[in-house]
Amino acid sequence: MPTTVVLFTRDLRVRDHPALSAAAARSDAILPLFVLDPAVLGRSARNRIAYLRHALADLRASLRRRGADLVVRQGDTVTETLRAAAEARAEAVFLSEDVSLTARQRVRRLEGARIEVRTFPGVTVVPPLEITPSGRAHYAVFTPYWRAWERREWRPAVEPPERFALPPGIAPGPLPDQDLDRSGTGSLSPHRLTGGESHARRRLNTWIAEGIADYERYHDALGAAATSRLSADLRFGCLSPLEVASAAGACEGGVPYIRQLAWRDFHHQVTAAFPDIARRDYRPRDARWNDDEGALAAWREGRTGIPVVDAGMRQLLEEGFMHNRARLITAAFLTRELRIHWRRGGDHFHRLLLDGDVADNYGNWQWVAGTGNDTRPNRRFNLLRQARRFDPQGDYVRRHVPELARLDAADVHTPWRLERTPPGYPAPLVEIEGGVSRPR
Template sequence: MGTPVLVLFTQDLRLHDHPALTAALRGSGPVVPLFVLEPALLRRAARNRRAHLGEALADLRAGLRARGGDLVLRRGDTAAEVLALARETGADTVHLSAGVTGFAARREEGLRATGLQVRTHPGLTVVPPGAVTPAGGDHYKVFTPYWRAWEASGWREVLPAPDRLRLPDGLEAGELPDLEDGAEGVGVLAPDRVRGGEAPARERLRSWLGLGLADYGDRHDDLPGAATSGLSADLRFGCLSPLEVATAARDLPGGSEYVRQLAWRDFHHQVTAAFPAINTRDYRPRDREWRTDPEALTAWKEGRTGLPIVDAGMRQLLQEGFMHNRTRMITAAFLTKTLLVHWREGAAHFDAHLTDGDVANEYGNWQWTAGTGNDTRPNRAFNPLRQARRFDPDGEYVRRHVPELAGLSGARAHIPWEEDDGRGVAGYPRPIADPGR
């Protein structure tokens, strides 16, 4: 029997197309799949993400047990727990997927300081950060040239899930945590959030490829149609491989437009790899004058701005732990460019509720919308009323999420302040800012 090796799972909670796991299984010794629950991270994580994580871990354990292995769970500092398990099993090597955040960099540094051999692998993106770079630079700052290089790059092969694996004898795997416990975490647990785990994620992928993808190019901004993949949380937790999703979709009808969105996801990852402070500092400082307006911020968070399309998006967030990407842009632009409230305030609220929230995409998109990120048009406007009329022309999305306006037919739902001779709709606030025309 060969020497055991460790595989540290992070944002890659799956068995299909897992390069770190595949590399570990090439040896002759037992493979120890490990996930470390860091108390400090769990305490400040969104309750939706905690619950999703717990479900994904349970599903991963079930998949490993079906193949003769198990998922080892430990709680504490990652480097310390990895070192302790290496000493217990006799392992001298740990494999993991390479991350892009500041936390991922500190985690890898801590692992290397233990003296173990640390092997990092791709797996969190389609094209690894740094695999394509501009002449004279370490990352692309604008999407379009990145997209051209990304399209022209070669993709690795999608890897199969393992058939069998085994743990060292006598190893205690540990108990699954109860991460739906409301005593920890931030935000609220959304009643209609998506369930986590590789098995339900792969079912969602099959359904999307077979039933939804073909219409994506024409309907992805159709707010009432909800015609997006619904896979964002699965990709964020790595219950699906972005490479496998892209490979499966690219040659199907509607696939090219959807794969472009996966390239946007990779784009933000390569930006974050070069600028890990994207969640705290302006990527491109604009010397903006931000306002402190607690009342407006609270109205925005609660979906009580009096702008129906904004309120619908904010209420969808609270109900589902998710928001359509179009309304993410509309609501973020309203906060930062109409109310002039700092993007960090809005991003913190999203981070407290989004099941799919992560550093690279969440904060990269917030900065893009606020004009401090990678948008080449930092003063780009998102007039909420024009956006509503274009992407929710009959008011169906608004009525779905703002029940106070359920009695307004068609596009009247977008201009409730004009009802009752300008007195508005009883029980629904008047706009806190100019709604535009």
């Protein structure tokens, strides 16, 4: 059979990769391709680019163990894919289905060329828009989606091809080096995770063996670090979300974690129906927003004077990651207390997050801001109650805000009440007493 190109995008693995397995069943030769597209890299976080470099090296090693290789090209993704296909005399391009505007435009452009194009599941547990409510294009509320998602029979995971070959005469091309990290947005976080399927599978195995049983009890505890830390591995597809869900389903206490994977699928099906999720209100509220560049800068730097907010923002800078509860708190502070537009916050997160994903990042920001899929758009968050409930001993704050490291649990969340505030720590941008905030 003729050669098939498998275009890797957000699916940098060989296990449970339906497009790769289908190509191996169809063709004698496969051209596994990844394109370093300057247009995409230029708006990607430097943290994600660093993760990507390691993930590509890991993927190449896996493919070489199977007798093939990863072909790496640079340039416009569609142009380079069609060029590689012509060079290999390929008759088809297989790739995983995705929901972002970039992904959808890529498929449309490929379909406009004289080559067969097929998309496959693999980015989510349940393919976007495979579950739809009666009379509507997608689910706008999570709970009914979750009920339908639970009832859905999942596809079987597919085994990776044991052996396959590149078409003759194809030069794999060099992997990117550390110079690539200079492109992109934001800064490199010193304590970020290393990318790649082999690293991701070790993290998954550790999580299943040692962490998931306590997830329901401790996942909101900021100081406990009791979450899976698999979000970047899922974002790059170094882990199959279906395999993660299946592994969790085999564990006692796995359902609360599976519910979070369903939330991820939920945001993807919303984005499939509303691809402008990163730019426009999903549900316009006619909200009035402030343009306070000084307050925005203080929030970005973790210098708001609200310890739990500053701890979350500094974790983001240090790790390219933020605890999910802290994401909610920091987003609520920006949009509900400072009244700064959700897009400014979402863009900042996207410039730094290892797991920065259009559907999840902006879907969650709109949920917090009241313009998205929250059924209570006027929801308010009591920041002190959140801090004391989810960081009762102040461990999370002291870990990330060293100016407050010597304060005890009674004072660490309210340093402005002390007779002398800790040296170097700012006064709060807003006054918060009894859950009521007022601009200073």
